[in-house]
Amino acid sequence: MSILKRPIITEKSSGFLEAGQPRYGFEVDIKATKADIKAEVERVYEVAVKDVNTMIVRGKTKARYTKRGVVRGKASNYKKAIVTLKEGHEIDFYKHI
Secondary structure, eight states, rough: OOSSSEEEEOOOHHHHHTTTEEEEEEETTTTOOOHHHHHHHHHOOOOOOOEEEEEEOOOEEEEEETTTEEEEOOOOEEEEEEEEOOOTTOOOTTTOO
């Protein structure tokens, strides 16, 4: 099983790239450490990683109103990693499309 689940491409992450900061977001395995994430990104994308910041994003609670009343649920928690690359390195997520 891979540590990296999927890249997170948002307006904020695109803004970092436009400002010249090589920072990328990934959804990662909840048990992954910063060292594991760094090694996996370097292996998969063949870049040099400068720094890794992680956070656990809590799932949102959701409610839906139906004939039988209110149905409540919760989205899953996940871990997000913000990876900063060294100067001169970049990741192109769209090269395999």
